Amino acid sequence: xxxxxIAVQVRLDLVDLRGGNAVALGVPTDAVRASAHRLxxxxxxxxxxxxxxxxxxxxxxxxxxxxxxxxxxxxxxKVSAGPRRKLGSCPELAPILTAYRVALI
Numbered sequence: 001x002x003x004x005x006i007a008v009q010v011r012l013d014l015v016d017l018r019g020g021n022a023v024a025l026g027v028p029t030d031a032v033r034a035s036a037h038r039l040x041x042x043x044x045x046x047x048x049x050x051x052x053x054x055x056x057x058x059x060x061x062x063x064x065x066x067x068x069x070x071x072x073x074x075x076x077x078k079v080s081a082g083p084r085r086k087l088g089s090c091p092e093l094a095p096i097l098t099a100y101r102v103a104l105i
Contacts, residue, residue, distance in 0.1 A: 001104065002084040003093070010078040015047050017059040018067065033062045048072055063100075 015025070022032045030036075031043040044057055055075035059068050071079060087093060087104055097104070 001087045003087055003090055004084045005082040007080050007082070008078065009080055012055040012069075012071065012075060012078055013053060014056050014058045014069065015051075015054060017057055019060075022059075032059050035062065044070055 017025070017027060017032050022029060027043050028039060031039040034040070040059075047054055047057060052074070054072070055078060056069055056071040059070070060066070061068055096102075
């Protein structure tokens with residue numbers, strides 16, 4: 001497994017599902033906060049198929065207050081990736097892996 005830092009080079013046009021936005025847009029709250037991903041994937045696919053000018057979605061983590069981005073393939077030219085590193089060589093991940101009891105095997 002590996003990781004890379006992603007940098008946004010050009011402004012992304014995202015659907016914001018944080019806060020009360022999901023409800024305001026008619027997206028079921030289970031699409032954003034449920035442990036099962038099927039409903040969220042369906043909602044994202046609907047955005048992808050019906051709004052070709054959008055680059056992805058912004059949504060809250062179900063585990064904490066962090067923000068997540070799902071960036072669609074059509075927006076790849078708007079981002080750049082740094083060098084890939086093996087997860088085991090990323091000391092900045094150690095506290096996160098420990099907190100969530102993730103083991104690299």
